[in-house]
Amino acid sequence: MENNTNIIExxxxxxxxxxxxxxxxxxxxxxxxxEFVTLxxxxxxxxxxxxxxxxxxxxxxxxxxxLNGKSIQDLPPYKxxxxxxxxxxxxxxxxxxxxxxxxxxxxxxxxxxxxxRKVRRVLDLVDLEGFEERSVSTLSGGQQQRIAIARALVNExxxxxLDEPLGALDLKMRKEMQIELKDMHDKLGIxxxxxxxxxxxxxxxxxxxxxxxxGKIQQIGTPEDxxxxxxxxxxxxxxxxxxxxxGMMTGKLRARFCGGEFECVDDYEExxxxxxxxxxxxxxxxxxxxxxxxxxVESVIFKGMHYEIAxxxxxxxxxxxTVHSAxxxxxxxxxVEPDNIHIMLAEDHTNFFFADINKDFKLEYNGHxxxxxxTRIIKGSSRREDGTLQDASGEAIDPARVRIQVAxxxxxxxxxxxxxxxxxxxxxxxxxYKGDHYSYVIHTELEQDFVVNDxxxxxxxxxxxxxxxxxxxxxxxxxx
Amino acid sequence: xxxxxxRAYLIVMLLFIYLPILILAVFSFTSxxxxxxxxxxxxxxYVTLFTTPELTDMIRGTLFLALGxxxxxxxxxxxxxxxAFYSGKKASTLITSLNQVPVVxxxxxxxxxxxxxxxxxxxxxxxxFIPLVAGHVTLCAPFVFLSVMPKIKQMxxxxxxxxxxxxxxxxxxxxxxxxxxxxxxIISGFALxxxxxxxxxxxxxxxxxxxxxxxxxxxxxxxxxxxTTIKTALWALSTVIFAVVVLIVIGxxxxxxxxxxxxxxKE
Numbered sequence: 001m002e003n004n005t006n007i008i009e010x011x012x013x014x015x016x017x018x019x020x021x022x023x024x025x026x027x028x029x030x031x032x033x034x035e036f037v038t039l040x041x042x043x044x045x046x047x048x049x050x051x052x053x054x055x056x057x058x059x060x061x062x063x064x065x066x067l068n069g070k071s072i073q074d075l076p077p078y079k080x081x082x083x084x085x086x087x088x089x090x091x092x093x094x095x096x097x098x099x100x101x102x103x104x105x106x107x108x109x110x111x112x113x114x115x116x117r118k119v120r121r122v123l124d125l126v127d128l129e130g131f132e133e134r135s136v137s138t139l140s141g142g143q144q145q146r147i148a149i150a151r152a153l154v155n156e157x158x159x160x161x162l163d164e165p166l167g168a169l170d171l172k173m174r175k176e177m178q179i180e181l182k183d184m185h186d187k188l189g190i191x192x193x194x195x196x197x198x199x200x201x202x203x204x205x206x207x208x209x210x211x212x213x214x215g216k217i218q219q220i221g222t223p224e225d226x227x228x229x230x231x232x233x234x235x236x237x238x239x240x241x242x243x244x245x246x247g248m249m250t251g252k253l254r255a256r257f258c259g260g261e262f263e264c265v266d267d268y269e270e271x272x273x274x275x276x277x278x279x280x281x282x283x284x285x286x287x288x289x290x291x292x293x294x295x296x297v298e299s300v301i302f303k304g305m306h307y308e309i310a311x312x313x314x315x316x317x318x319x320x321x322t323v324h325s326a327x328x329x330x331x332x333x334x335x336v337e338p339d340n341i342h343i344m345l346a347e348d349h350t351n352f353f354f355a356d357i358n359k360d361f362k363l364e365y366n367g368h369x370x371x372x373x374x375t376r377i378i379k380g381s382s383r384r385e386d387g388t389l390q391d392a393s394g395e396a397i398d399p400a401r402v403r404i405q406v407a408x409x410x411x412x413x414x415x416x417x418x419x420x421x422x423x424x425x426x427x428x429x430x431x432x433y434k435g436d437h438y439s440y441v442i443h444t445e446l447e448q449d450f451v452v453n454d455x456x457x458x459x460x461x462x463x464x465x466x467x468x469x470x471x472x473x474x475x476x477x478x479x480x
Numbered sequence: 481x482x483x484x485x486x487r488a489y490l491i492v493m494l495l496f497i498y499l500p501i502l503i504l505a506v507f508s509f510t511s512x513x514x515x516x517x518x519x520x521x522x523x524x525x526y527v528t529l530f531t532t533p534e535l536t537d538m539i540r541g542t543l544f545l546a547l548g549x550x551x552x553x554x555x556x557x558x559x560x561x562x563x564a565f566y567s568g569k570k571a572s573t574l575i576t577s578l579n580q581v582p583v584v585x586x587x588x589x590x591x592x593x594x595x596x597x598x599x600x601x602x603x604x605x606x607x608x609f610i611p612l613v614a615g616h617v618t619l620c621a622p623f624v625f626l627s628v629m630p631k632i633k634q635m636x637x638x639x640x641x642x643x644x645x646x647x648x649x650x651x652x653x654x655x656x657x658x659x660x661x662x663x664x665x666i667i668s669g670f671a672l673x674x675x676x677x678x679x680x681x682x683x684x685x686x687x688x689x690x691x692x693x694x695x696x697x698x699x700x701x702x703x704x705x706x707x708t709t710i711k712t713a714l715w716a717l718s719t720v721i722f723a724v725v726v727l728i729v730i731g732x733x734x735x736x737x738x739x740x741x742x743x744x745x746k747e
Contacts, residue, residue, distance in 0.1 A: 018568070057641055077644040090642035094660045104646035155646065 006069075007033040007191050008054065008159060013063035015049050015215075023049040025215040027063070031159075031193065031208075036185050038194045038202040041212035042238070047195045050212075051161050054193065056080050067158070078107070082159040083152035087167055089144045091136045097123075097147055098132035104155040122150040125184065142173045149184075159191045166201065178204050199239050203227060211235050232344060233352070236277040243278045243318050246352060248430060248441050248449045255343055259314045259447035260293035262336060266343035271430040273346045273441055273451045282340035283320035285309065291333015297326045315446040317354075349410045349439070349451040354478075357399035361389050365406070366424045366446060370470055377404060377475040405476045410439065410451040412472035415464040422465030426450065428458055442466065501722050508715035513708045525716035528709055535713060542678065542694040549616035550673035556617065557624025557673075558666050562658065564625075565632045566640075576629075582622045591615055591683035598687070611687035616677045623676060624669035631665030632658075695721075 013027040024046040031037050039047035052058040054065060056077035064071050072080055083104070091100050098119055105115045123129050126146035136144065145165060152160055162181075166174045182205045185192050196202055202209050203223040211218040211226060211234075218238075219231040230236035233244050247257025249272045255264050257276040268274060288294045295313030306321045311332060318334060326332065355365040361383070363370040375381045380392025389397040419425055426444035433439075438457060442450045442464060450466060458464065511522035529535055564575040582590060598604045598611040606612070635658070643653035659666070681696040688697065695717070702710050 055641075055645060057644075077641070078647045078649055082645075084642070084645045086638050086642055088636060088638060090636055090638040092639055092642075092657055093636075103643070103648070107647035107652065151646070 005032050006030045007035075007067070008193075009066040009069075010050070010054070011064050011066065013050070013053060013060045013065065015046070015053060015058065016061045022215050024053070024060075027215075027217060029210060029217070029220070031191060034189050034191055036182070036192045036194065036205060036207045038196060038206040038209045039212060040196060040199060040202040040209050040238075041218075042197055044214075045212040046215040047197075047212050048163055049215075051084075051163055051193065051195050054159070055082060055084050055161055081157055082161055083155050083157040084161040084163065085145075085148050085152050085165045087164045089148040089168075091144055091147060091151070093136050095136070096132065097128075097134050097136070097139075100136065100147060101151045101154050104151065108155075118154050122154045125153065125187075126150045126180075141168055142177070145169060145177065149181075153184075153188070153190070157190065159193060162192060162194045164196055165194075166196075166198075174201070181205060203239070211238060213238070229342060230277060230344070233275050233277070233346075236275075236342070236344075241280050241319065241321075243280065243283065244352075245276045245278075245316065246346065246449050246451075247274050247276050248272065248443075249274055249343075253338070255341070256443075256449070258293060258316045258318060260334075262292055262341055263338040264341040264343050265339045266341075268343065268345065271432065271441065273349055273430075273439075273449065275344045275346045277342040277344065278318075278336050278340060280308065280319045280321040281306075282336055283318055283322075284335045284337075285311070285320055285322060285324070285326060286333040286335050288331045288333045291335050293334050295332060295334060297328050297330040297332060300326055300328060315354075315448070346451065349453075350407050351410065351413070351450045352405055352407050353446075353448060355404045355406050355475075357389075357397075357402060357404065359399070361387055361399060363404060368423050370406075370423075370473075372470050372473075372475075374404075378402070378477055403478045405478050407474045407476070408468055408472055411437075411453045412469065413450065413452045414467040415440070415442070415452055415454055415458065416467055417464065419463065419465050422467045424448075424450075425463065425465050428460055428462045428464060431458070431460060501718065504715050505719040505722065508712070508719045513712060525712050528713040529716045529720070532710070532713065535710070535717075538693050538695065538698045539717070541692060542696075545612065545616060545694060546674045546677040549613050549677050550620055550670050552613070553617045553620035553673045554624050554666060554670045557621040557669055558628050558659075558662070560621070561625045561628040561632055562654070562662075565629070565637075579622045579625050582618060583626065587619065587680065587682040588686075590618060591686035594618060594683065595686040606687060607689045607691075609689065609692075612684065612689070612692075615683040615687040616680065619680060619683055620673035620676050623672050624666075627669035627672060628662055628665040631662040635661045 008031045010027055010029045013024055014022065015024040016022050027046075027050060029037075039050060041047050049058060053060050056072070056075060064073055066072070067081070092103065095103070101119045101122060102115045105118060110118075119132065120129075123131060126149055128143060128146055128150070131139075131143075131147070136147075139147065145168075148165070165181075166177050169177060178201055181192075185205075194202075194205065203226075206223055208220065209223055209226050210220050213234050219226055219235045221229070226235060226239055230239060230242075236242045236244055243258075245257035247255050249268045249270050250256045250261055251270055253264055253267060255262055255274060255276055257274070262276075264276075285291075293313045295311040295318065298310045298312045298317065301308045302325075303321075306323055307325050309320045309322060309326050311318045311320060311334060313334065320334075353365065355363050355370055357374060358364040358369075361374060363372060363374055363377075374389060375383055378389070378391065378397065381389055381397060384390055389399075391397050416422060424444045424446060426442040428440050429443040429449070430441040431438050434453070437453045437455045440452045440454060440458065442452055444450060444466070452466065507518070508525050509521055509523070510518050511524055512519050560575065560579070564572045564579075567575065594611060594615045598614060599606060604610050639661070640653055640658055643657040644650065648656065678695065680694070681700065684694045684697050688694065693701070699714055702714060705711075
């Protein structure tokens, strides 16, 4: 069987907590012997829960975990051949370094001289020779982290689990440890399962990255795959920086988004609703007449290696990273090489658009007020007496620095003939019959494509206004 | 002026606290039979205290009772605190609040109800010492729980998981990893339990065997009686207890100072 090379398999793992919260939802993963696999996602995405289920601290609500093809469901943590490096090290404060590292071997009744030899070897491995007699409290954070790694590795586990092990270290130390961990992995040939929310860490170290969000796997792939071919808008947004646009295929290898028609290399049927991703480093700024679309430079930030330039084109903002500077207010053209445009099927057809906070600190889109409380959207914020906003730490929120991304499902939008009734007007530019309803693409006056589901038939080219109920919208905050 | 007032206030407060016991101490070294006129130095009270079998038995009995019930209470209180900490949130809150009740409850109620339950309902004779020990353990265990709990909360809770992860059984992890972390809490709980047991009067009167006395119950009876030699010997007992307490407190402070000095030296 081909399965033989899989050291661990998670099949249909679901974890529902007592309060009904689903932390992990139908998680399937195969890890090959010797692989360096990273579970990557924002906090609360279920990555640590998954790791704790592999370690045996948590029981899955359903599904099974196979180690070398055998279920380890009923094995308590102390009988599993896996060891964990904890986020806050979890060294035993009342033991010296030698006893900390020897603890696991002592549990296995290893002879004393063997323990001594092995402890010395792992201390050597983590570059802390001669630390045996030191007490935990005299060690720096970085040294404690190395001891925690040594304490796990000395047991020669089949799998080493690492739960954000570098989270508490400063940036320089983190970078060093990343390289050292990777070296250790290559040297020892042990399977590493690594949990982090730091995408750069994941891209640097992993053979395979599992991107998670809200308990679900978003994408599994090599770092290159994940970066270059993100499967959906979440992955594109989470990994690296991205410009993400809703759009539609307008012909063979042609896509319309961001108010222009671009050539691309992904072949989808004309009329398909798509999400286009362009990395900032792939956005070329040209003279206005040479660009596919035109815009005005909105801000220029010097980042050391490059400039980060935000360009406003119509209602869309495009971020470019380039070595050439520009001046705020410059008119520029924007061009993207076809193979730098990554086109994805807009799977769930959720419509995204940006709303602004206006000068009265109310939410506004296309000149219409959105009747909702801004203080509820920005966690911990409150309204000051003069009507301005402050964040959780009491600092003023600058409306120019914050954008609110609004998401609304295609079935939650209604179309109407009454041109002034809705939030935004547009024309129907595509329609597909989906069995019990039609799926429409509406190209709006703000050069955006919206997907709307409706059971009634409208005609191509009809002018409609879109009614979007506030209670169906979900909001996320994006910093500018 | 303010400085003088501050000093005076402090002196008055200290006198208020220490004068009564100092008077008793002074008189314990005299042959006086009543507090009043000092008649001359004598160690007679101390000789009586340590040679009268009735008194030495009572003191020994009280100490054994205190040590024994403090030992049991420490085990129960510590396990209770660990259990509550690792239980779910609801169970933990419930146990913690239930633990508060005997702490706040009047001793007389505790003593009386234990007497009713064990002696009247279960027909356990007071002579077995079971009601007495049960009473004292009930008195002390909640306080041990309270002094251990903060230490557990301070502990990095993942070290228990780390021990399991490294192959230790839950029992090994408990004894080798968790308990060493909370030893200071356990020791202070044990000390607290001893003083509570030594201090107790109400629970003892309701649950003790007829022929057994703790220091508290004995002193209360003796002061009502007419044997002056015993009464004055109790002055000596009070002085001894006070001296022991002072020594312990000084010892603890000196140790704490040394520890502080030691850790400074290390840095």
